[in-house]
Amino acid sequence: MELIRVMFVDDEIMALRHMKSLVDWPSLGFEIVAEAITAHQALDLVNTENPDLIFMDIRMPVMDGLEVSKRILAQNRNRTIYLLTSHRDFNYAKEALRIGIKGYLLKHEMNAHYLEEELLEIMKRLKEEKKKEQLMIRQSLKELIGKSPLTSQFPRELEAELFGRGSILLLYIQADKAFPVLENRIDPPGLPLPKWEEIDFYGELSSLTYIETIEIAKDKQVVFVFLSGNAGEDNTWRQAHHLASVYQQRAKRGQSTLSVLISRPCKRPVDISEQFLQLDKSSEFLVKRGREQIVAPGSFALEAFDVEAEWGVLHQMIRESPAEGELNSLRLRIDAAFTHLERERFHPTLLKWMCYTFTRQLEQLRAVKGMPSYPELFTKREINDQLWYSVADIKQWFVQQTEAIASYSDPMMNYSSKVRKMIHYIHLNFGEDLSAETIGREQSLSGDHVRHLFKEEVGRTIMDYVIGYRMEKAKSLLRQADYKIYEIARLVGYRSSQYFCNVFKKWTGLTPQEYKESVADNR
Template sequence: MTNAIKVMIVDDEVLAIKHLELLIPWEEIGFVITAVTTYPQMALEMFRKHRPQVIFADIRMPGMDGLEFSKAILRTGIPVHIVLLTSYKEFDYAKEAVKIGVCDYLLKHELHPKELISVLERIRGELKEDEQKEALIRRQLFNNLLKGLEPAPEQTRLLSKEGERHGNLFVFLLLAANTAVPILPGLLKEPRTEPVWLNEAPEATGFLCLDVLPIGGQQWGVILAVSKPGSYLQTHNETMAMARFLQKAFIEQRNETASVTISPVFHNLAELHRIYVSCDRILKYAPFFEKECIIQSDSIPKKAADYWMELHPYVVRAAAQLDQHQTEQACLTVSEAFAFLIKRFHLDGVMLLCRELVALLESFRLKRQLAKLVDRAVEEEVSGENWVTFMRISVWFQHMFREAIREAEEKLSSRYSWKVRQTLERIREQYKEALTVESLAEEVGISGDRLRHVFKQETGMTVLDYLTQIRMDQAKQMLKDKRVKVYEIAEMVGYKNSQYFSQVFRKTVGVNPLVYAEGKRFSDEMEN
């Protein structure tokens, strides 16, 4: 049964398990027993493997009692309904279990089929209600991520849980209706707005569909979790099968064809905006192909790919410098990028660079709740003279980078005290050094304890957490360059011990540096 609710039974008595299994027709009422064990110590591992939604556990078991077992299960953060089986003399004990989050308790030796079915029906209702609430919250989170908005703290926690629940392996498919190129816009029909839905991915594809999101411009984003990790070739074949399945569903629901582009596997849902932008850029080439195409990165004209390969290091560097408020360094990078392309008369390359820089500035301003770039340009009364030559455009972009950083820092100034702003600035400038709270406190002229208190109060994180965040951001940028070794990156971001750096990176990012680097390089190849 595909949609059956999964159940696990934990009891040290084999006969008690058998009695529960035979008490009601589980599958007829929509439940399936996927795991049983008489060893509570093994149950936690079985729970992680089978992911049941309901657990029935005896409250008295040798080695680990039901209360201790329940606490261990609930600490995983994985949603589950636990029902403890008790006797009369264990009521007080059972009530204590309910306080920690156990769903219910039942009399073990007087349990009747009607009572058990009643409990299961109530759980079914609660699961459905929880699922609907979670789906709404998750959809809002995904929509925000697609738009490039930073998630709120509670959304960040949900994001982390989603990643852990699905093994931090995801694929994004961008689906777009095959619409006419607007050569004569007045003759085109209004775009249709009917939704596209997908209850679940076919089991054979090895994916779990997390959501299908409508995006402006007749596009739909499909977020998939990789439920059955395999080789590169296997994943490629399965994503192609998934794309064809989506195209078939699109025709059935709208009687229209659609084109699809597929992202490489990625490990962090927070990257959704970057992944979408990459897929959107590739999907713009759909008119070069037949209708209902599945566009691969190697299908894009080589000339365009060559421009991106040449520009990519500049764009990555400028993005990191802009994010770290390194004004002069960012402006120098912009200047070098334009000079490189102007010298070679790369007309298309310059236009691509302009689009990338606009996207960087728009994303930077959006995340920091600044006015849109176009509105900012209107405020300055930008004239055509500013954009007559590429050299002047280069100067204009440098000016926009300076203004964006200045406005962002002014906004920070209104939010943080002077001491905290000084600390943030010193960490961004000196993250390569052996910084401590005490050394930073001495530089800004307050005690270490005082700095810890005000920094946590104003930013919501500790000084060392922020330092780690800056170092990991820099490390992620450096890992894109396969010529640089992990131990070299460790030293460049302030860690003397590369093994300790790898441990911190894995704890922060979710994967070790080498796995992350391979994923990013594969992603870059897909973009190219």
């Protein structure tokens, strides 16, 4: 626990030494950081040592304790001051309460037991006040970065407390996640971001003091730290960078990665609102760089331009619908579009629209070759999205997709046209009642002929193929977690859910419920 910083103000050196020696201050939660024997010395030390608690002798030459306290409290109403007095003077007590002094200790009753009892009571009050103050700070900071940040009102007493001796830095922390290259892609729930109390600091953060963390989404949070007024620009960046890197190391221990954007020093509440809006906007552009970034203030030049007009330029380059054999043309368009995006005006919305256009064109070529669609592959977890974190890697992924199409050999091309039509019919009608007779009816083939021809060319019975295809579809639906088991049974052609469960268990070795749970456990 952080010790409460204590300052003594007393012109009687022996009295001061006596009070210091009566108790073990650190064991009670206090740290003596300053001692003043004159009023002017006290006023100087308050600003340099920033004590939480001041014990002030009431009678001093030149300027008495009440006057010194008035001046200190005029600068910061949140200072906690207790007077040291030899008499129960109620007029003094009345004036002390009026100016904001919290209480007084009687010098002539000072002994170890009395002082310890008083310190424990003071500690209790300070904790309660600190808790209230922290709640007020949290609420005020939330409003500064809320829906209408620039119109938020910040309490004056907090403004003096937080900005009187320095400024505030914002660390905008965002979990790295793959860019949505595919339309209608649902991101899996991310791992929780590290909390301040989980962070292990390696190195000194002499200029930075933690204030608060505000969660703005499940995968985003803003950490506020106080920056002392005497910190230079280089030292500020070095310590902020160190703090950001420690957060990244902690995230890696939890099997995740994150990026951190650092604000400029904020000297007024409105600066916090402005810096937050800039960081929030900049976070959308992290895909330009990739994952695990630490971004210095002003690193992204956010040029304002007409995104839809710029899309018109890009769309002219990529809008052609490729036909079979036009892979080379598609590769050239992918290269030209990404080069244009990287060199000219970048915007994440342009990248998203471009990805959707190219994936639709690739889907057309995949369909011609009989390749499974991207949604099917994604549901089966057969798409590697590790290349979806930066523009350069996304471009590489699209190039790989064109190469995969070029090298693909459809096993169905080895079958006769009659068998291919049978397979196509099964894929379209797997949810209906199927038999060799219904499958052959479209080609005017008898059930016996269908069974013989299919077994001869494919090497398995046609009904075995039907069951296998239905079970694959059932597994796909079970992975989506949106359907009940009896609904899946009907969707894949079984009127009895019990019969479906028996077939599924025989085919996979697991019941549908066991399979569903195993998929959930591996997420």
